[in-house]
């Protein structure tokens with residue numbers, strides 16, 4: 099079992115508030131993916147369920163949504179948080195999907211406890227928050243090991259915060275960039291690096307797709323996104339303030355101002371996401 103001091107996630111993964119935030123975020127992210135819940139060119143086998151691994155599975159909503167929509171799947175989710183794993187397994191039981199979906203506690207920054215060639219597809223969404231450049235590379239190598247020849251790996255990640263009309267939100271963005279520079283092992287956004295990650299690990303047939311969530315005032319995603327950012331700003335506070343670039347008071351004032359501006363009638367905001375997927379060569 100992992101000890102909290104080993105956690106590399108910028109938010110404490112066992113925080114109940116984080117669990118609720120992820121469960122709510124999952125809903126609008128699954129909506130964002132729409133018909134791309136799985137890579138569009140993934141071939142489902144009607145004879146034998148395809149084996150899927152989900153990395154950093156959180157409350158398990160992606161895995162369970164896939165299981166309901168595609169009954170020919172067998173899904174294993176892994177997450178470092180025992181709290182998330184227990185919640186996700188309970189949810190699988192409640193939704194009568196525990197025969198095809200299960201969750202295990204595992205640290206994705208370490209060698210994965212799966213045999214070579216165990217999965218037909220690996221999914222990983224929004225995992226940049228617990229990875230460094232080095233652990234991105236070691237995880238990609240592990241995914242190449244556990245996926246079978248011809249199998250697929252897909253990463254879905256975002257440009258960290260969105261782009262908005264809020265001046266305070268821009269100042270928060272600048273602060274997070276400065277925080278990123280102070281902690282050089284972190285990368286603020288994985289999206290521009292995805293192609294290199296896949297190429298360096300030997301994946302072929304690379305494909306990608308971009309998504310944009312409009313969270314302007316009046317747009318359907320506004321309330322959910324603003325609530326999500328509001329909670330995330332608070333949960334990430336110990337990490338940001340701990341790097342000593344900003345005092346606790348100044349950070350809280352800036353967050354409160356950004357939140358107020360996000361609720362103004364003329365607020366505009368977009369949040370960019372990118373999915374990239376590739377195949378492990380047959381030989």
Ligand SMILES: C[S@@+](CC[C@H](N)C(=O)[O-])C[C@H]1O[C@@H](n2cnc3c(N)ncnc32)[C@H](O)[C@@H]1O
Nearest residue numbers: 107111154156177178179205206207223224228
């Ligand atoms: C931003 S959430 C993404 C959750 C989910 N994939 C989604 O798309 O909604 C990141 C998840 O990674 C988990 N996590 C953090 N560190 C981890 C690690 N070292 N290994 C595996 N999972 C980890 C967290 O507990 C959290 O559930």
